[in-house]
Amino acid sequence: MSRTTTPSEAAPAAPRAGRARVLPDHVRRQNRALVLTTLFHEGSMSRADLARRTGLTRVTMSALVGDLVAEGIVVEQGARETTGPGKPGVAVDIDRTGLQAIAIDLSAAHELRGAVIDVSESVIERTAIARPSGIDGAEIRELTERMVDDLLARATGRILGIGVASPGIVSGEGVVIASPNLGWADLPLQELIADRTGTPVSVSNDADVAALAERTLGGAGEDFMLIKLDRGVGGGVMVRGELVRGSRFAAGEVGHVTVGTDGGRVCACGRIGCLETWASVRFLDSRIAAGEDRDVVLREAGERLSIAIAPVVGALDLPELILSGPTEYVGGLLRESAEQTLRERTYLHDDVSVRMSQLGDDAVLLGAMALILSTELGIA
Structure with missing residues (x-):
């Protein structure tokens, strides 16, 4: 995807032909x-x-x-x-085929995913480990480490680094501050994996890396919000081409915003009526499996989603909302309901675009690779 680039600070002219000045x-x-x-x-x-x-x-x-x-x-x-x-x-x-990254996605509803991806965005190796119900945080960490070891052994080129996408709040140093869906709190995941492998590691929020993938690989503009629906609900906000992380690294964490005053289900965080209880894949699955009307469930999910994010779109004047998640859920009725509600609840945003991600099921894995491109090579 072509993008206009400008020198951040052009090098000064050489003092005489053929000899480069030493730069800071x-x-x-x-x-x-x-x-x-x-x-x-x-x-x-x-x-x-x-x-x-x-x-x-x-x-x-x-x-x-x-x-x-x-x-x-x-x-x-x-x-x-x-x-x-x-x-x-x-x-x-x-070197688009010789340079590779390990990408790990811990956000899926029913499994942990990993891949070896090269700079051309080709998936060289892929793996997935089923996530049993009732598994605790220590077991998830063990499965994650096992997956990383397996993918490192299967890589066919030079590994630039390991990118890990985790749900929840993740600090700038790769500490998972809080992830109710994984059972983690204050886990220094980046340091643990780096010490174990001796390889550069970057750990970030799953919705943030999905937004990074849209910007770096998917052709998205400089200003948008991405909402990721999977086991939980998370958001990544891009303003002027830069991720907004927030003072506590929780920008975009809309999954535990209470939507409405009419109660709702108990969330993994212990509260009642969080957005996740309306729009996450596991709650959508459970409601539909219980016999509720699928169309009603999806319309309600889209409506509650936009109730939560309309203030963000309005306050930041964002022109685009990107939905990432299983196609059978984020397309169709849910997207249409979200777009209608968003336009009704914001001023001067009746033309806001609400669309599905074009990166498919690998959006987060590609984002984890894009994270390594950013941290190790400075590619934006």
Whole structure:
């Protein structure tokens, strides 16, 4: 997906031809991220084309690409075809098949999911472990570690890192502060997996990484809210292309917002009437299995969802709402009800778009991979 890029801070001109000035570390990091982001979204190009596209000098570009080739992150692909005079440039690109990430999704209603995914977004290996009812937090952690070990052994390329998507509130250091659905509290998951594997690890909220996937891989705009329906209900908010995390890392956590004053079911958190009791997959499953009218259940879920998020959409002036989850639930009546209620409950938002994610069932796994692209390579 092509995206306009601009140099965050272009390198200063070389003091004389053929000699690059030593740049401060933060400028090198910014320029490096700019080059990799440009290649990721726009594909292979020559060093000269990269310099023109990013606004960096040719000397700076030559040094940056040389370093990236030496590190095995960028590969040369041979001379580009050209119709103009002069020697054709050598095309370079990210090593899209040789660089891989381990992606873990702990948010699904009935299983834990994992995959090895390369930079081209191809799933190389895939695994899933059924989540038995009544399983406790210690057992889920053990299953997660076993899955990581298995996928590391099955990887076919260089592993950039391990991205883990967890439901609940996750700190910037990868501590799962609270996840009622997993039975975790103050669990330093990122540190535990990193110590166990010796591999870079990033742990983040599942809805946040799904939003990151939409922005990085799915072509979403700079401003939107993603709502993820699965075992729980979570939200990721993107403003001006940046995730909004909040002072307590709980931005977008709408699953435990009480919707309405008419009571409801008891939630996993112990409260009554949380959004999760109206719109999560497990509650939708249980209501439909109990014989309630499916259409009524889905319409109510969409309505309660928009009751919870309308203030967010209105306050942040968001033009788009993306729904991620099982197609049989998030499409059709639920989406239509959510859109109608959202437009009724917000001012100047009668044209707000409510659509399904185009990334399918792998949205969170792809988001976990995008998380590693961001943390390890600076790709946005």
